Amino acid sequence: MRTTPPPRSVLVGRPAAAGTVAAAYDAVVVGSGAGGLTTAVCLARQGRRVAVFEQHYTAGGYTHAYRRRGWEWDVGIHYVGQLGRGEPVRVLSDYLTGGKLRWAPLGDPFDEYRLAGEVYRAPVGLAAHQDGLIARFPAERSGIEALFRLIGRCRAVLPALALGRLSGPVARRLARLLRAAAVPPQALRPAREVVEGLVGDERLRQAVLTQSALLLADSTSRLPFFLLAVLFEHFRTGAWYPVGGSAAIARALVEPIRAAGGEVFVRAPVARIEQTDTGAAAGVVLADGTRVRAPVVVSAAGAHHTFRTLLARPPAAGADRADQADRADQADRADRLDLADRLEGMRRGFPFVLLFLGLDGTPEELALPRHNLMVTDGDCDAFFDGTRGRTSGLFLSFSCAKDPTWNSRYPGRSTGEILAYVHPELFAPFRGSARRHRDPAYLALKAELTAELLTRLHHQLPRTRGRVSYHELGTPVTAEHFTGWPGGSLYGLAKDVAAFGDGHRPGLADWLRPRTDVPGLYLSGQDCLAGGFLGAVTGGLLAAHEALDRRGRARLWTGVLGHAVRPPRDGPAA
Numbered sequence: 001m002r003t004t005p006p007p008r009s010v011l012v013g014r015p016a017a018a019g020t021v022a023a024a025y026d027a028v029v030v031g032s033g034a035g036g037l038t039t040a041v042c043l044a045r046q047g048r049r050v051a052v053f054e055q056h057y058t059a060g061g062y063t064h065a066y067r068r069r070g071w072e073w074d075v076g077i078h079y080v081g082q083l084g085r086g087e088p089v090r091v092l093s094d095y096l097t098g099g100k101l102r103w104a105p106l107g108d109p110f111d112e113y114r115l116a117g118e119v120y121r122a123p124v125g126l127a128a129h130q131d132g133l134i135a136r137f138p139a140e141r142s143g144i145e146a147l148f149r150l151i152g153r154c155r156a157v158l159p160a161l162a163l164g165r166l167s168g169p170v171a172r173r174l175a176r177l178l179r180a181a182a183v184p185p186q187a188l189r190p191a192r193e194v195v196e197g198l199v200g201d202e203r204l205r206q207a208v209l210t211q212s213a214l215l216l217a218d219s220t221s222r223l224p225f226f227l228l229a230v231l232f233e234h235f236r237t238g239a240w241y242p243v244g245g246s247a248a249i250a251r252a253l254v255e256p257i258r259a260a261g262g263e264v265f266v267r268a269p270v271a272r273i274e275q276t277d278t279g280a281a282a283g284v285v286l287a288d289g290t291r292v293r294a295p296v297v298v299s300a301a302g303a304h305h306t307f308r309t310l311l312a313r314p315p316a317a318g319a320d321r322a323d324q325a326d327r328a329d330q331a332d333r334a335d336r337l338d339l340a341d342r343l344e345g346m347r348r349g350f351p352f353v354l355l356f357l358g359l360d361g362t363p364e365e366l367a368l369p370r371h372n373l374m375v376t377d378g379d380c381d382a383f384f385d386g387t388r389g390r391t392s393g394l395f396l397s398f399s400c401a402k403d404p405t406w407n408s409r410y411p412g413r414s415t416g417e418i419l420a421y422v423h424p425e426l427f428a429p430f431r432g433s434a435r436r437h438r439d440p441a442y443l444a445l446k447a448e449l450t451a452e453l454l455t456r457l458h459h460q461l462p463r464t465r466g467r468v469s470y471h472e473l474g475t476p477v478t479a480e481h482f483t484g485w486p487g488g489s490l491y492g493l494a495k496d497v498a499a500f501g502d503g504h505r506p507g508l509a510d511w512l513r514p515r516t517d518v519p520g521l522y523l524s525g526q527d528c529l530a531g532g533f534l535g536a537v538t539g540g541l542l543a544a545h546e547a548l549d550r551r552g553r554a555r556l557w558t559g560v561l562g563h564a565v566r567p568p569r570d571g572p573a574a
Contacts, residue, residue: 008244008409010058010064010065010066010067010072010245010247011057011058011247011266012058012059012060012064012247012250012251012254012264012266013032013052013054013058013059013250013254013264013265013266014263014264014265014266015265015266015267015268016053016265016266016267016268016286016288016290020263020265021051021263021265021268021286021290021292022051022292023291023292023293024283024292024293024294025049025050025051025262025292025293025294026043026048026049026050026294026295026296027040027043027048027049027050027051027294027295027296027297027298027547028050028051028052028053028283028284028292028294028296028297028298029050029051029052029053029298029299029300029524030053030270030273030284030297030298030299030300030301030306030310031052031053031054031061031299031300031301031302031524031525032052032053032054032056032059032060032061032250032264032266032300033060033061033062033063033300033525033536034060034061034062034063034249034525034533034536034537034540035061035300035524035525035526035528035536035537035539035540035543036052036061036298036300036301036524036525036540037052037059037060037250037253037254037257037264037540038092038096038253038524038536038537038539038540038541038544039298039300039522039524039540039541039543039544039547040052040253040257040262040264040298041096041253041256041257042096042540042541042544042545042548042556043296043544043547043548043552044256044257044259044260044262045095045256045260045555045556045559046548046552046555046556047260048260048262048296048552049260049261049262050257050260050262051262051263051265051292051294052257052262052263052264052265053265053268053269053270053284053286053292054264054265054266054267054268055267055268055269055270055287055482055484056266056267056482057266057267058247058250058266059250059254059264059266060246060247060249060250061076061300061483061536062075062076062077062483062490063076063077063246063247063249063250063533064076064246064247064250065245065246065247068356068358068470068472069358069470070358070410070413071356071358071410071413071415071470072245072409072410072415073356073399073415073417074245074246074397074399074417075246075354075417075474076246077241077242077246077249077533078241078372078395078397078399078417079106079110079235079239079240079241079372079397079402080103080239080240080241080242080533080534081234081235081236081237081238081239081240081534082233082234082235082236082237082534083103083237083238083240084237084238086564087237089533089534089537090103091560091561091563091564092537092541092560092563094563095559095560095562095563096252096253096256097252097253097255097256098256100252100255101242101248101249101252101253102242102243102244102248103240103241103242103243104240104241104242104243104402104403104404105238105239105240106238106239106240106241106370106371106402107238107370107371108123108124108238109121109122109123109124109371110122110124110235110238110239110371110372111211111235111239111371111372111374112369112371112372112373112374113206113207113210113211113374113375113376114373114374114375114376114460115203115206115207115210115375115376115377115378115380116376116377116378118203118378120136120207121371122211122235122371124235124236124237124238125236125237126148126151126152126232126236129148129232130144130145130148133204133207133208136204136207137199137201137203137204139201140199140200140201140204143198143199143200144198144199144204146198147195147198147199147208150184150186150194150198150225150229151228151229151232151233153182153184153187154183154184154187154225154226154229154230154233155182155229155233156178156181156182156183157182157183157187157226157229157230158226158230158529158530158538159178160175160178160179160182160183161175161179161500161529162529162538162542163175163178164176164179165513165514165528165529165542166513166514166515166542166545166546167513167515167546183226183503185503186225187224187225187226187229187503188224188225188226188497188500188501188502188503189224189225189497189502190220190221190222190223190224190225190497191209191212191220191221191223191224191225191227191228192205192209192219192220192221192381193221193225194225195208195209195220195225195228203378206376206378206379206380208228209228209380209381210374210376210380210393211228211231211374212227212228212231213380213381213384213392213393214374214376214380214392214393214395215231215395215532216231216491216495216531216532217349217350217352217421217489217490217491217531218349218350218384218494218495218496219381219384219385220380220381221381221385222384222494222496222497222498223495223496223497224496224497224500227495227530230530230534234534239371241399241402241403242403243403243404243405244403244405245399245403245405245406246399250264268286268287269286269287270284270285270286270287270301270310271284271285271286271287271310272284272285272309272310272311273297273299273306273310273311273518273521274291275311275518278519279518279519280518280519280520280521281294281295281296281297281518281519281520281521282294282295282297282520283297284297284310295520296520296522296547297520297521297522298521298522298523298524298543298547299521299522299523299524300523300524300525300539300540300543301483301484301525302483302484302485302492302493302525302526302527303343303492303493303512303523303527304343304484304485304486304492304493305484305485306523307343308343309484311518311521342508342511343493345508346493346494346498346499346508346509347493347494347496347498347499348424348485348486348487348489348492348493348494349489349490349491349492349493349494349495349531350384350392350421350422350423350424350489350490351421351422351424351427351476351479351480351487351488351489351490352419352420352421352422352476352479352488352490353391353419353420353422353449353453353473353474353475353476354417354418354419354473354474355417355418355419355449355450355453355454355471355472355473355474356415356416356417356471356472356473356474357415357416357417357418357457357464357468357470357471358413358414358415358468358469358470358471359413359414359415359416359464359467359468359469360412360413360414360467360469361412361413361414361463361467362407362411362412362413362414363398363400363401363406363407363414365463366414366461366463366464366467367461367463368398368400368401368414368416368461368464369398369401370398370401370402372395372396372397373394373395373396373397373460374393374394374395374396375393375394375396375456375460376392376393376394377393380393383421384421386423390422390423390426391420391421391422391449391452392420392421392422393420394418394419394420394453394456394460395418395419395420396416396417396418396419396457396460396461397416397417397419398414398415398416398417399415399416399417400413400414400415400416401414418453418456418457420449420453421490422449422476424476424487426445426476427442427445427475427476427477427488428487429441429442430442430477431477431480431487433477435481442475442477446473446475449473450471450473453473454468454471475488476488476489490531491526491531491532491535492525492526492527492531493509493512493527495530495531495535509527512527512528513528513546514528514539514542514543514545514546514547515546522543522546522547523539523543524539524540524542524543524544525539525540525543526539527539528542528543529542541560544556545557
């Protein structure tokens with residue numbers, strides 16, 4: 001007999017049944033990930049009636065959760081930083097949800113790295129992290145101190161790049177000034193190159209680089225150093241997890257959208273973006289033929305899906321282009337290349353497999369850690385550089401140990417996820433196959449990878465042996481189906497040195513701005529700036545800024561900054 005109330009539903013959003021979708025809205029958002037929902041809430045808080053259309057059966061994108069046979073899993077949220085009082089993500093979370101979204105701290109440490117048998121722990125606080133590395137590698141003291149000084153000097157890089165993505169001469173001028181004053185030249189160099197120039201011990205290098213490689217899904221020989229610095233800064237005061245599971249994020253974000261007369265529709269794939277005779281965005285057409293008019297269309301479905309699939313036709317010749325003067329140095333190339341060509345020249349991020357585990361026993365009985373585990377053979381880049389293995393190192397996360405409500409919701413049970421990156425060609429032969437009619441070779445490959453990951457799990461956490469009652473492997477084929485990102489990349493387009501530029505030459509992604517070349521069409525989410533939850537919500541905020549008029553922008557930033565000055569009395573931390 002059940003002694004606890006049934007868990008709250010993880011399904012978020014309203015099915016787009018006949019008669020539920022209005023003919024017109026103030027704005028339409030395609031995709032309900034963290035970026036799309038952030039944009040929708042920011043617009044709704046300025047009085048806009050917004051419709052969000054999601055093809056999946058639940059909203060949230062990589063923040064959604066799902067249940068199977070009595071277990072519950074997250075698909076992408078494993079921890080979030082900068083949620084201390086007054087920090088950026090806390091301020092934005094409070095603004096978007098009115099402080100209703102609560103977060104539980106993971107404690108200290110928040111990460112553990114197991115690198116070829118050696119164990120390193122990431123403590124809360126940059127000073128503690130630096131001191132711990134110096135204690136372990138005393139001969140590298142000067143290099144470690146120089147490394148952390150450089151990390152501190154990179155704090156303004158992401159804000160400078162974000163400002164540079166906005167239109168208008170004032171924002172661009174501020175971005176250029178901030179970039180010149182606060183972006184050191186090493187920030188845009190490859191992370192591995194910079195770290196190798198500062199410290200000589202390879203074990204120390206791996207202790208510094210591994211988090212970037214496994215969280216950002218690429219070789220540190222390609223990732224710019226500032227992204228490594230962003231991670232250190234993002235988790236400087238620790239890491240947090242949403243109370244009630246990751247579905248709580250979308251659930252809290254839906255409320256202000258509905259309060260303004262809008263809705264988040266699920267099972268509602270968008271077939272195309274409609275345009276006027278002059279090329280401006282005019283709304284969307286759903287897969288069932290329903291037409292929805294809106295003067296503002298925001299795509300949070302990724303650049304590939306937006307520009308290659310959703311746009312019914314390219315921008316009309318002579319259509320107005322925002323901030324054209326600031327793009328003069330790229331005008332010749334832009335005139336020669338259409339959007340598809342520009343995308344074709346950019347790398348895609350690495351795809352991944354994700355093994356979902358259902359275990360018998362409580363997190364305490366199974367000794368499941370609250371912090372995340374990252375496991376490699378001692379070289380975090382070997383897989384990404386193509387020199388070793390068909391899978392990368394492992395990222396292990398156990399939301400059951402992080403969420404303070406878990407044991408009351410699922411007594412006697414635990415869940416976890418194991419993520420590993422794979423090479424794109426591994427699953428390429430099976431792209432586009434029907435879910436219920438998979439090739440036997442695909443099923444065999446899944447079984448092989450599952451067995452491999454389970455073996456590695458039991459080696460790292462011996463108490464899990466014999467306690468795994470259910471497992472299910474998500475693949476790049478699954479990810480591509482649900483996200484629309486070619487190849488099932490975790491972060492869409494690669495966030496590498498080529499994408500951001502080296503400070504002398506423009507980056508390949510410089511043209512991917514929230515305000516697109518199509519009047520009335522805006523881009524939100526990870527492809528606007530950076531990957532992960534932080535990158536997605538930042539991209540969502542930038543898209544809302546661009547889509548609003550001057551008065552709406554003033555109200556938006558007044559509201560956000562108001563939460564920085566006067567946070568809600570009941571803070572989000574549990």
